[in-house]
Amino acid sequence: MDRSLYHVLGAKQFDRAELDRLFAASKEMEGVVAAGGDKRLSGRIMTTLFFEASTRTRLSFESAMNRLGGSVIGTENAAQFSSAIKGETLEDTIRIITGYSDVIVMRHTEIGAAKRAAKVAGIPVINAGDGAGEHPTQALLDAYTIQKEFGRIDGLKIAMVGDLTYGRTVHSLSYILANYQDVMVYYIAPENVQIPSYVKQYMDEKGIRYQETNDLNAVAGSVDVVYQTRIQKERFPSVEEYEKAAGKYIIDAALMDRMRKEAIVLHPLPRAGEITEEVDADPRAAYFRQAHNGLYIRMALIAKCLNMAD
């Protein structure tokens, strides 16, 4: 790996000082967008290499590159169309794209794919999700949103809800939160999809308090942030068990009534029923603001990768 390059591979690479710098840079990017963008990346090229579809994430990165004056090449369906089907290794693909662009944003189905790419790339690599592994830019925008909404992350109580085993965003977000003081995390999930032990071990090492429970109602009234995620049907032995579980984790008007007046609801989106539409009008529903924050975080990260941060 070329250590002189700035890659974004996993949430654990960020310490508090870097998070503070990144969030300050993201805040500046809000001003850049409000002013109609700028041209600091004019002539630079980003490749989006998505082996797994993710329209939302891809468009967010492409918008970020364009807002800074750069251009984008890429494929929205690398798995089906690229030379991967001709038997080419990921490493060969990356070596070649190194010659065509200045930064690679990639999503892959396999854990560790972004790290493998970074090892042979001659340009920075940004991990936009690697299977059940990590999704660091999502976690960064999640944390940035909390910081914006409360003015701080230190001292907050944060509940993560849903499929905590396979949902990579809650893993990455846990690693980010581990940089803050006096944070309390509630992992709220059916037992079969609770937070993995390797995440808990990391939190233990960092001295972060957390509690596992399956009871959202009991916790809802005392937290600052409810971070909702999807529960996937295929994780459960039967449809009945799934429905019993899923029904306990829906955020609706009744649950909002239990929540604190200054609390917020987040969701990495897309949602599929686990936050009802009646919640959207509540000012505590912060998930669309959260989605929009992804643009600023990604602008700041791309600029940093290309040494064009202010």
Place this chain on the structure above:
Amino acid sequence: MDRSLYHVLGAKQFDRAELDRLFAASKEMEGVVAAGGDKRLSGRIMTTLFFEASTRTRLSFESAMNRLGGSVIGTENAAQFSSAIKGETLEDTIRIITGYSDVIVMRHTEIGAAKRAAKVAGIPVINAGDGAGEHPTQALLDAYTIQKEFGRIDGLKIAMVGDLTYGRTVHSLSYILANYQDVMVYYIAPENVQIPSYVKQYMDEKGIRYQETNDLNAVAGSVDVVYQTRIQKERFPSVEEYEKAAGKYIIDAALMDRMRKEAIVLHPLPRAGEITEEVDADPRAAYFRQAHNGLYIRMALIAKCLNMAD
């Protein structure tokens, strides 16, 4: 719906004054393209969101945005690749894209989808086709072509030929033509795919004369415009009935001989045999000029949406 935004949702929203302004702006765009484009939309981003493939329409919009200096993000296969397959509503998709770009061009399989999008969008929405509903920008370029070819639309006799039930372009074009004086429309189709009653009702309300017939030959000699469309096999009870019907509506050299010397042939394209290639060399074959006019109309509409019309 944010009423301060300029959306392009259906042909009925255009009155004569707006059509005159739009066609004048499109004429100016011809000069802009001839001069190599300009940069008035530099820094602005268009999202093309195509839930149904349409390479031609998408490329036309993307070319229009690029000719004015803007950039484009998007997906050519939203239905298969986007979070739609994870159960996300169109509304959520639109809310999120609002944060990534300045204007949305969307094609969808469902009637009314563009209107639903416009209701929640924080940026302008342009309908590039919504199922069997409308395709307003096609109708606008059709009318613009007639205006260019004849110097006027008032007083013309216009025959629409083919599948008038399911062909959305003839519906949208009828609504546009309803703004002009002394127009006569011939709806020429097999009875099972004639123009719907709701279109006729609109024409009645606007006082536009029209006639339904299944005999192209009888009408061809007296009209100024023959607007040909495809007849789709699956609309007919049997292949024999389809072939009998389709064969009666082919524009070939023989039919051109019946037409007036100053008449023109239009087609929204793609064609699949309903205009034979021998017709292409006839100066009255205006369908490729028509396709190229789509660029100017779309440049004018995008500029208007982004308040950057001259």
Place this chain on the structure above:
Amino acid sequence: MDRSLYHVLGAKQFDRAELDRLFAASKEMEGVVAAGGDKRLSGRIMTTLFFEASTRTRLSFESAMNRLGGSVIGTENAAQFSSAIKGETLEDTIRIITGYSDVIVMRHTEIGAAKRAAKVAGIPVINAGDGAGEHPTQALLDAYTIQKEFGRIDGLKIAMVGDLTYGRTVHSLSYILANYQDVMVYYIAPENVQIPSYVKQYMDEKGIRYQETNDLNAVAGSVDVVYQTRIQKERFPSVEEYEKAAGKYIIDAALMDRMRKEAIVLHPLPRAGEITEEVDADPRAAYFRQAHNGLYIRMALIAKCLNMAD
């Protein structure tokens, strides 16, 4: 065909003088990229029309256009998504795209498709591969790489290895090499996939020496260039025969030991085992340098098509 346009359709259209000019222009493009690109194609639009997937080739062209300040529209899956599935002819598609852009880069599954396109296009067409036909820009970057690595092509001994019947790049490269003095070509392949007689006939006409053999080991020690390609399983009557054949044409450390110290190994890529990874670290492994050279050649060709070469 509009003879005033500069199309890139096949390798035979290039003579020695034009190759010299092109390679000089490509060399200049290396400087342009090192300096961060330029803006000479600002406002110009390239359409990439790929009826067959080829992420590598498409991204290379799109990068080339962007490095010169131009913009790109296109489709990565023309066969599935375009109006081709509605029965539109290639000619109609090209006529329409002529109105949207300034140059077309197309890949198609049928031999001769690029020539058919050029006949009706009002803008330059670049052939990015037409079925088992030609892939001229690949051959040009191959020859450019040889020129760069040795400072000359005249007088070199060049072995082409693999599937020489269906591999279009070796055909196009043979036609390019036919412009040089005192070149010797070795065609090394199993008998069932040897070089076609029409290629040999062309070499004969041009007075180029060549030899056919199935023994890579015998030739490896005496050549300057080993141009490796893939052998495809489906060309052989049985899996055993395929494996017997394929195994004889693998470039590994042992084969590198037989090669001359100043020789190089090329491959159009992607590879799938026919060059082992242990070879990558050998300075004579020139295939990734070769892939990167594709960018400069394509920049030079696009600039030439658009009359913006220096």
